[in-house]
Amino acid sequence: xxxxxxxxxxxxxxxxxxxxxxxxxxxxxxxxxxxxxxxxxxxxxxxxxxxxxxxxxxxxxxxxxxxxxxxxxxxxxxxxxxxxxxxxxxxxxxxxxxxxxxxxxxxxxxxxxxxxxxxxxxxxxxxxxxxxxxxxxxxxxxxxxxxxxxxxxxxxxxxxxxxxxxxxxxxxxxxxxxxxxxxxxxxxxxxxxxxxxxxxxxxxxxxxxxxxxxxxxxxxxxxxxxxxxxxxxxxxxxxxxxxxxxxxxxxxxxxxxxxxxxxxxxxxxxxxxxxxxxxxxxxxxxxxxxxxxxxxxxxxxxxxxxxxxxxxxxxxxxxxxxxxxxxxxxxxxxxxxxxxxxxxxxxxxxxxxxxx
Numbered sequence: 397x398x399x400x401x402x403x404x405x406x407x408x409x410x411x412x413x414x415x416x417x418x419x420x421x422x423x424x425x426x427x428x429x430x431x432x433x434x435x436x437x438x439x440x441x442x443x444x445x446x447x448x449x450x451x452x453x454x455x456x457x458x459x460x461x462x463x464x465x466x467x468x469x470x471x472x473x474x475x476x477x478x479x480x481x482x483x484x485x486x487x488x489x490x491x492x493x494x495x496x497x498x499x500x501x502x503x504x505x506x507x508x509x510x511x512x513x514x515x516x517x518x519x520x521x522x523x524x525x526x527x528x529x530x531x532x533x534x535x536x537x538x539x540x541x542x543x544x545x546x547x548x549x550x551x552x553x554x555x556x557x558x559x560x561x562x563x564x565x566x567x568x569x570x571x572x573x574x575x576x577x578x579x580x581x582x583x584x585x586x587x588x589x590x591x592x593x594x595x596x597x598x599x600x601x602x603x604x605x606x607x608x609x610x611x612x613x614x615x616x617x618x619x620x621x622x623x624x625x626x627x628x629x630x631x632x633x634x635x636x637x638x639x640x641x642x643x644x645x646x647x648x649x650x651x652x653x654x655x656x657x658x659x660x661x662x663x664x665x666x667x668x669x670x671x672x673x674x675x676x677x678x679x680x681x682x683x684x685x686x687x688x689x690x691x692x693x694x695x696x697x698x699x700x701x702x703x704x705x706x707x708x709x710x711x712x713x714x715x716x717x718x719x720x721x722x723x724x725x726x727x728x729x730x731x732x733x734x735x736x737x738x739x740x741x742x743x744x745x746x747x748x749x750x751x752x
Contacts (some may be wrong), residue, residue: 414627431570434554437462437546442532444500445509446518449524452496453550460494461574462548463567466539468502469515470655470678470720472595472750473561474543478519479596480564481545483588485523488571491580492550495523495542500534502542503655503747505680505718515719547571550578561598564590594705595676595722599752603730605671606642609749615653621645627654641732644749649742656745658682666746673726674752675704675735680718682743688715692723694733702726715744 437454444451465481467474485495499661501507507529516525525736528534537546540559547556548568556570565587565650570584592598610616620643621633628651648664650657656679657666681688690709692699700709704722707713715721724735 424736431555431573434557437464437548437552437554438534438536440496440498440526440533442530443526443528445527447513447525447527447697449521449654452524452526453611457494457548458552459550459578460492461488461550461571461578461580463493463495463571464498464537464546464548465495466498466500466534466537466544466712468506468542469512469519470503470506470718470747471542472676472720472752475519475595475720476561476562476592476598476752477521477543478521479590479592480567480588481591482520482523484568484571487588488575488583489523491575491583492578493571493575497521497523497525498528498533499525500528500531500539503678503718511718514670514717527711534585547574549574553712587727595674595752597721597752600673600730601702602752603671603673604667606749606751608751609642609644609650611657611666611746611748612645612655613652616652618643619645619649627652630660635665635667637733639667641669641671644668656747658731658743658745659688659739661742662740663738663743664742665736667734668749669732670735670749670751671730671732672751674722675724675748676720676722676752677737678718678720678747679715680745681715682745686716686743687741688744689713690744691738691740693736693738694724696736699724702728718745720750 439454440452463484481495505511506614509527512527526533545558545567555574558567568587576582593653609618620636620639623631623633632647632649632652635645645667646657648659649661650659650664685732690713692707694702698709698711702724703711704725705710706721707723
């Protein structure tokens with residue numbers, strides 16, 4: 397997978413702000429212009445198992461308006477869109493909208509159906525989910541990004557797509573327009589009031605200066621520690637004395653694989669010089685069912701009131717599953733800060749930093 401798929405998704409959050417298709421005229425709202433036809437909805441064959449539903453087909457969905465949402469559960473860009481998708485599914489289900497989440501994984505651990513099933517439950521997703529671990533549906537749609545949404549009319553034609561965060565009003569207006577075309581009658585015209593919480597809350601784009609950063613050798617950039625360059629090579633590394641903004645490094649006994657860095661002995665450290673409100677790290681235990689204790693510091697101090705969801709005020713936390721962990725959420729002014737996490741136990745796999 398290309399690194400730019402996530403990076404572009406984040407950039408597009410502010411760049412794709414299409415008009416909502418209506419205009420005020422003499423105090424009234426003008427009718428929305430016709431939506432272009434972008435092609436037929438591709439097949440959903442090849443996905444499975446399905447969660448929250450029996451397998452769905454394009455033929456069986458005729459007569460329904462369909463929103464296809466491509467996601468992978470550790471992706472922060474997708475996670476911040478989820479409150480809107482959940483709200484659309486709930487509001488318009490009775491009027492003929494079918495929301496389908498297509499889970500097309502980025503990392504190997506996201507191919508585990510039990511992991512996906514747990515994420516669906518934890519994230520309160522009650523609409524149908526196609527587990528697309530082989531990327532069959534991803535390829536059928538010729539999709540390239542997480543998140544990506546495609547809105548399909550009752551005749552099975554794609555009438556709108558959106559890549560990245562944002563564009564929520566435009567997507568919902570398209571849903572309303574296609575439901576009206578399908579004979580569902582006029583909607584109330586109101587937009588949903590999404591209720592994000594935790595990591596779902598939109599990024600502080602005005603102060604976000606740190607990019608998504610992979611820790612494996614396959615896509616790793618700005619690695620500041622010496623040694624440990626070859627995939628699969630075990631090395632004892634030292635953190636550099638100084639970091640430039642968005643540099644990162646490892647300290648201790650690590651092995652960098654293509655997708656992740658794995659800690660071989662207790663006391664390993666991972667540091668990053670960042671500029672953002674939030675710090676997230678996708679990580680998990682190398683052995684299923686095990687736990688890895690850790691401690692977070694920001695500029696050498698416990699985060700206290702700036703701690704994330706997965707640590708306490710002293711920066712203490714435990715990794716028990718493979719997912720995105722929110723480690724820092726700052727409440728004060730945003731500046732260049734030094735993040736460091738020390739793992740008290742071996743066996744953690746660290747995949748990617750994301751920020752918000």
